[in-house]
Amino acid sequence: MGQTRPVRRFWLASLRNPPRTGLQSALGALLAWRRSLKVWMSMKILVPVKRVIDYNVKARVKSDQTGVDLANVKMSMNPFCEIAVEEAVRLKEKGLAEEIIVVSIGPIQAQETIRTALAMGGDRGILVQTDADPEPLEVAKLLKAVALAEGPGLILMGKQAIDGDNNAVGQMLSALLDWPQATFASKVELSGDTVRVTREVDGGLQTLELDLPAVVTADLRLNEPRYASLPNIMKAKKKTIDIKTADDFGGLSGGHLKVLKVTEPAKRVAGVKVESAAELVSKLKTEAGVI
Secondary structure, three states, X not given: OOOHHHHHHHHHHHHHOOOOOHHHHHHHHHHHHHHHHHHHHOOEEEEEEOEEEOOOOXXXXXXXXOOEEOOOOOEEEOHHHHHHHHHHHHHHHOOOOOEEEEEEEEOOOHHHHHHHHHHHOOOEEEEEEOOOOOOHHHHHHHHHHHHHHHOOOXXXXXXXXXXXXXXXXXXXXXXXXXXXXXXXXXXXXXXXXXXEEEEEEOOEEEEEEEEOOEEEEEOHHHOOOOOOOHHHXXXXXXXXXXXXXXXXXXXXXXXXXXXOOOOOOOOOOOOOOOOOHHHHHHHHHHHHOOO
């Protein structure tokens, strides 16, 4: 009798934890795939966009040198933000995301920028209305509050705006949220609860794999944004844009930076033609003083 008890315990343990068959392994893999699919289909992508002077317009400095003159100037979406919107739409078209939320921080006219993103394929918009020009850290703090309220699985944004050229908000937002980040993305691949990003660095290309949620900033070669079709432009007019204030997301503290003066770059002088290499060297020595 004393020898049957270990055998009985082994028999009971075998009933509780039977060996996995090929069919059970396949079912386990199927369940894991369904869980990954559920992550994809329930994921939101948050895309911040900025209203800037159109890149085809030459900026003019105010006469008092306090800033750039925006009166009667054509405004449009920041080109890098446009690339981020396009990438988010492509991910949704592949069935890897459920909703694209477009957010902008700026004056009431920024609704036009959001409408452009909605016409490209965004689902709804949020405008954090303010007439101030918040510095990057203030923008990152507001976006953090929006992200915590919306719960996106991925924040996809332009690497920088062409007006300030700070290239700082994405990195600051990642730090404030304590989320992994990948900047200067030239390729984005979603797979379950991770995202693989190919980014451009000085030495070539670097590939990173991040756990979601994450922050990714788009570089110029990530894609070529589409033109919104007329039917989609008409549909975008019916899509929702929630207008909030900065106070709804913690407010603005005033920032730490102060613009002292804004000036235009020095005008280039006309070049001269030389007849020979010897004359070129002579002018570089005597006139330019560079050698």
